[in-house]
Amino acid sequence: MLQNRVDPFGYLIKTSARGGWMGNRGILHDEQQHICRAYKSTAWITCVLQFKNRKRTVMTPGRYTELFFLDEATAFSAGHRPCFECRRSAYQHFKSCWLAGNPQYGFTAEVSIQEIDKILHQERINRTKEKVTYEDTFGQLPDGAFIVINEQPCLVFRQMAYPWSPFGxxxxxxxxxxxxxxxxxxxxxxxAFKAGYIPEIILPVI
Known part of the structure; x- marks a missing residue:
């Protein structure tokens, strides 16, 4: 069992559960398929499982580490955003909503996604590789947000909290x-969610 599933904290875990999305943070594994770093790139992306009939062997030495998520809401909680190549429409919509929701940075539509990735990286993980969190009123959060209740990550959806597991x-x-x-x-x-981006969520509950 490989350590390539991502939880809402952004940590890489081992589980037999299958993911609905794939992701990438660069080459994180060694030749024995062991994870040796949390990330290699500040571009943390979320990809579709299949694209243009491309075939990959998971954790091939020297190739980027394939990561997997329960759903897109989980990927966003971990700090990932849509891929430009395999999810072009979602990427463009996310960038547009991110810019609309974050005018304080003064970015225009022509801004490089690398500039947005720099901000996301500061929001997702600190220098000791720990998850960055913050406090907010739950009633202010949109559907698709993740919160913590009794140390358990939970999805906010229609004013209810749904405890997360790798299986649902x-x-x-x-x-x-x-x-x-x-x-x-x-x-x-x-x-960005408040500005109109609606993340894919896997419901009903298990």
Whole structure:
């Protein structure tokens, strides 16, 4: 079993569960298929599982490490964003929504995605490779955001919280819109959701 599934904290875990999306952070593994770093690039992307009939052997030495996510909401919580090549339409929509939701940076439509990736990287992981989190009122969060309840990552959807697992979501938990707690999804991505990007979510619950 390979350590190539990504949880909402952005950590790489081992599980027999299959993912609905693939991702990339560069070459993270060695010749024995062991993970030896958390990332190689600041471009953390989310890709489709199949593209133009390309075939890959997972964790081939010297090739980028294939990562897998339960759904797109999980990928966003970890700090990934749509790939320019295999998800061009989603990439363009995300960039447009990100710019609309984050005017404080003064970027125009011509800004390089590398500039946005720099901001995302500061929001996703710190210098000790730990997840960056922040506090917010749950009622202010859009569908697709991830929060922490009793140390468990939970998806926010229709004013309920759904506990995450690699296999799917558990039964919903009622949350108060006035309750304040820890948010996992990077702040600028939350603002992109509010500006119109709707992440793919795997429901119903397991």
């Amino acid at each position: 979501y558990g039964a919903p938990i009622a949350i108060s819109p006035n309750e304040t707690g820890t948010v996992l999804t990077p702040a600028s991505i939350i603002r």
